[in-house]
Each structure stands twice: as C-alpha cells, then as structure tokens.
Amino acid sequence: MIRTLQKLKLIAADFGAALLAWMCFFLLRKYLLQEISGNYRFAADAAFLSGSALLIAGFWTVLYALMGEYRDIFRKSRLSELIRLGQVSVLGAIIIFFVLLLDDQGVQNYHSYYKTISAYFLLHFTLTAVLRVWAVSSVQRLVRGGIITFNTLLVGSGTLARETYQELRRTGRHLGLQLVGFTPLGEVVDEALAAELPARGSYRRLPALIRVLHVEQVIIAIEPSEHRTIEEILTLLEGTPARISILPDLYQMLLGSVKVSHVFGTPLIEIKQDLMSPWQRVVKRLLDVVVSVLFLLLAWPGYAFAAIMVKLSSPGPVFYSQERIGRHGHPFRIYKFRSMYVDAEKQGPALSSDHDPRITPWGRFMRKVRVDELPQFWNVIKGDMSIVGPRPERQFFIDQIVQLAPHYRHLHRVRPGLTSLGQVKYGYAETVQQMVERLKFDILYIENMSLAMDFRVLLYTLKIIVEGRGK
Numbered sequence: 176m177i178r179t180l181q182k183l184k185l186i187a188a189d190f191g192a193a194l195l196a197w198m199c200f201f202l203l204r205k206y207l208l209q210e211i212s213g214n215y216r217f218a219a220d221a222a223f224l225s226g227s228a229l230l231i232a233g234f235w236t237v238l239y240a241l242m243g244e245y246r247d248i249f250r251k252s253r254l255s256e257l258i259r260l261g262q263v264s265v266l267g268a269i270i271i272f273f274v275l276l277l278d279d280q281g282v283q284n285y286h287s288y289y290k291t292i293s294a295y296f297l298l299h300f301t302l303t304a305v306l307r308v309w310a311v312s313s314v315q316r317l318v319r320g321g322i323i324t325f326n327t328l329l330v331g332s333g334t335l336a337r338e339t340y341q342e343l344r345r346t347g348r349h350l351g352l353q354l355v356g357f358t359p360l361g362e363v364v365d366e367a368l369a370a371e372l373p374a375r376g377s378y379r380r381l382p383a384l385i386r387v388l389h390v391e392q393v394i395i396a397i398e399p400s401e402h403r404t405i406e407e408i409l410t411l412l413e414g415t416p417a418r419i420s421i422l423p424d425l426y427q428m429l430l431g432s433v434k435v436s437h438v439f440g441t442p443l444i445e446i447k448q449d450l451m452s453p454w455q456r457v458v459k460r461l462l463d464v465v466v467s468v469l470f471l472l473l474a475w476p477g478y479a480f481a482a483i484m485v486k487l488s489s490p491g492p493v494f495y496s497q498e499r500i501g502r503h504g505h506p507f508r509i510y511k512f513r514s515m516y517v518d519a520e521k522q523g524p525a526l527s528s529d530h531d532p533r534i535t536p537w538g539r540f541m542r543k544v545r546v547d548e549l550p551q552f553w554n555v556i557k558g559d560m561s562i563v564g565p566r567p568e569r570q571f572f573i574d575q576i577v578q579l580a581p582h583y584r585h586l587h588r589v590r591p592g593l594t595s596l597g598q599v600k601y602g603y604a605e606t607v608q609q610m611v612e613r614l615k616f617d618i619l620y621i622e623n624m625s626l627a628m629d630f631r632v633l634l635y636t637l638k639i640i641v642e643g644r645g646k
Contacts, residue, residue, distance in 0.1 A: 178249070178323065181314050185248055186236060188306035193235035196299040197228045203294055231271070235299075238267050241454035249323055250350065251311050257304055264303065268296040318351040326389050327352040328417075330378055330408060331396035332359035337368040339396040339422060355388050360397060360404065381411045395421045409446065410581045413588070414503060419446040450589065450624045458626060463561050467552040474549070481512050481546050488537035491517040494550060499567035502590045507559040509567060510550040514538025524571045528605045544640050551593050563629040564592025565617040568610070575607045576614070586617055589624070596620035596628075599635035 201224050239245065242263050272292045317323045327343070329336055336357060343352055356375040357368060364374065375384050384390065393415075395408055405421065412419055451459065471478075482493045495513040498506050519533035527534065527542075534542070541547040554560040560567070565586040568576070576583045597616035604610040620628060 182248055185310045188310045189239055190232045190236050192303040192306045193232040194228050196302045197231040200295045200298050204291055235267055243453050249314055249318055253308055253311050256307055256311055260304055260307055264300040319349055324351045324353040325391040326355045327392040328390045329357040329394055329396055332364040334365055336396040337365040340368055382415055385415050385417050390417050393417045393419050406582055410584055413584050455626055463555050467555040470552050484537050485512050488535045489516050500570055500573055501559055501567055504587050509554055512547045514541050514547045526605050548593055561590040561592045563632045564590050565595045566598055567591035576610050580611045580614055583614055589621055594636040596632050599639055
C-alpha cells in the first residue's frame, strides 16, 4: 500500500506542477504580448484556463508515463531525475509549441515566439523539478529508513558470495536491499556466509524461491568465468519479476559494461529486463496493428490471386495453420498460404530445404518472395505476433534446440515476428544446428530492440524479397 501511495504522490506532483506551470504561463504570455492592461478581467479567462490547464497537465502525465518516469520510482537518483526531466521537458514543450502555440494569433514576430516557448519551458521545468525532487527525496528517506525494502537473494556460496554479502551489509541499506538468504551452487559453502545468511536450497529452485520469498532482486555472486553456470541461472530466471544483477570482473569493468547508479552502490552489471521504453512499445504495437490492417485492406487482390494459384497448384486447402510457440512460451496457431502438398509431414515434423520435394512449384515461388507468410498479418492484429521479431518455432524443434542452446528461451521474451534479423542475416535453417547458429542474430536483435532496428530489418527484408532470395 505504501508503495502505491508513493507512486501516486509522484504522479500527483507532476500533475500539479504541470497545472500550475500552464496557469502561470497563460498569464505571463498575456503580459509578454502586452494583453494585460489596467482593466483586465481574469474571470473572463478563468473557465478556459481551468479547462486547458487540466488537458495540459493530463498530457504531461501521459508523456511521463510513456517515457518510463513512473517505473521503479524507489531507486531513483535526484541528479539523474533532473537530467531526465530536462530532456522530457524539452520534448513536451516542443510538442505543445507546435500543437498550440505556433499559430498563436497574438504573436507578432519570431522574437515573441522565442520568448513564449522559452518562458513556458523554464516555468514548467522549474516547478516540476522542485516537486519531483521533493517526491523523490521523500521516497529515498523511506528506503534508507528501512520502511521500504526489497527482498534480495544471493546466488552463490563461495568466497565471492561472502565478500559480496559483507559489502552489501555496508552499502545495501542505501538501496533498500534486504538479504533473505543465498542459494548454494554445490557442496562447498563458505562457513562465514552460512553463519550469517540462511541457505534457501539449490539454485535450480530459483523461480520457486522468488515466488515463495517475494524476492525482488537477485544478485549472482559467482566467478564471471563460469559462463555455463551463469547461462543456466539466467535461463532459470527468464520470466521472473525480479531484477537480476551480476558481479563483474576487471575485464568487464574495462569494457565499460559496469554501471553504478548510486555513489554508495556495489558495482554490478544489471541484466536489462525492459527491452524497449514504454513509448516505443506502444508505438511498435500501434504500427503493427495499423500497418497490418492497411495491408489486409489494400492488398486483397494479391491475396485473392495467391489463393487461386494455391488452389490450382495442387489439391488441398488454401490456408495452412500450425501450432507455434510465442511470447512467454504460450502456443498459438500461425497461418500461411499452403506451399506444400497435403500430408507433407505424415512422417513427422521436418524442416524444409533448398530442393524439398514436398514443396509445390507455386509454393516454391511464394517462399522466395515471402508471399506464403502474408496471412500472418492476421496473427499480428490478434496480438500473437509482431511485424518484426524472432520467427516462432514448433515445440518439437524447440525441445531439440534447448539441448544445445538453453538460452534459446530468451527469444520468448518478445512477440515472434513476420520477419527477423536472424532470417534476413542468416536465412532459413535446414537443421537444428543451423537454428542454433541463427540464434545469435535473434538475441542480438532482442538486446538492441528499438523502432530504428525494426526499420532496418524491414529494409533488409524488402531487399531479400526484391532479389527473390527466400526459401
């Protein structure tokens, strides 16, 4: 309850600051434009001012939410908040300028434009900064006072884990970290660590421990050289709500991958949980739906022609559906134009190849120019898929892939896509081993997800379609 109240307090502070800033700017604008005289009556503008101020304050609150300002409010730094606030304030002020102030009838010249937009930015930033710093400071006092804490689980049982525990005892209070135990990696357990913290069971039980102990932070304190163990632990933690951090070595520090968000913080590499900012996620989904609907409406003649050709190419249905595994491991049915003869997989699931006899002549052409995948725009509208994302696979092949590459499950962090970086950079995979080799491109995409990356993948896809290099 107290956490909800603190978040509401921050939102209310931003809303109130935006409300007050717009009211002050409204009067200041009239003064700058010399519209206020001795017989000025504020009551005449009061109704308009109150209505517009509420709309403006609502706009700023939504903008802050889209920019991720209300996520993880309990671990914010006041300095970083001011820098971030300045960036968002510039963006918001520019939007308001172009939407509301650019055609201001009272402005006579560009000099007046500069004065009005500058005055509004300074007013909004100053008032919001004061209230934001107050809100963040009050939250920090609750964290440092131990009123708000975060259950933290240490993964490791050796000397490094014990040293990490001792360091967190000194510095963890400033971050609200409440150590609730550790998970041993083997039979060897540091005696000093065992005397201070309870052992919570094998690290292989991490997902269950996180649920039972309400863990919000997991710190992996094992030697960075143990790559396979770290990979296994990260795979186990996939999909859990806890923040994940790893202790770095000197080489990683020199590479610049180690970030310290607080002066008193222990140097950690934090595993990124939010792959895209909230506004990019909203825009990505909006573009997925809008583009898919427009494509289905405008390209229906192409769909009709493809359907007729499928029917003429061989006996059987026009469409083909198959169960694939999507986001968070949930199964869904994917739709395609049928490109193979009926009962092509009567001997069991099999991957296609360059000269696959199961593919019809028309199906071979469709695959080269990706026409067979056009019905998947319906999957995009339903929310099963995105336009850009890792290609979904069947559970039959996933079970084989994870035997060689357990980190394949990272692909389930996002919606699968019509096209992917792995597909355009590597191509179709004909064997499970090739699927594993292609995996690195899909993970590269996930770790660098952005609207700009999606645009680049789409350009690559168009290039492949024009060149007819699909399978």
